[in-house]
Amino acid sequence: MRENLRPLVSAVKPSGRPAKHARREILNALAYGLRAGCAWRLLPLDLPPWQTVVACTVTAAARRSVALRGRLIW
Numbered sequence: 001m002r003e004n005l006r007p008l009v010s011a012v013k014p015s016g017r018p019a020k021h022a023r024r025e026i027l028n029a030l031a032y033g034l035r036a037g038c039a040w041r042l043l044p045l046d047l048p049p050w051q052t053v054v055a056c057t058v059t060a061a062a063r064r065s066v067a068l069r070g071r072l073i074w
Contacts, residue, residue: 009056021048029053 009026012019029047033040040050047053 009060021052023056026053026056030057 009023009030012023025048029043029050030053032047033043033053040054043050043053
């Protein structure tokens with residue numbers, strides 16, 4: 001299941017501040033939220049904060065949509 005979710009999480013930027021949470025933990029939080037069907041704010045405390053999970057997911061989705069726009073043939 002994690003392989004299906006991997007494109008939904010943005011990669012760590014090579015420059016800038018080091019990542020505070022491992023991408024695997026963000027994937028675990030994403031999988032938990034999808035499996036449990038709960039609101040993002042109800043993620044357990046042993047997972048990364050819900051704001052981090054949502055931000056990584058939204059950033060990856062935005063990058064993917066921009067990349068797909070360049071491939072579309074009109």
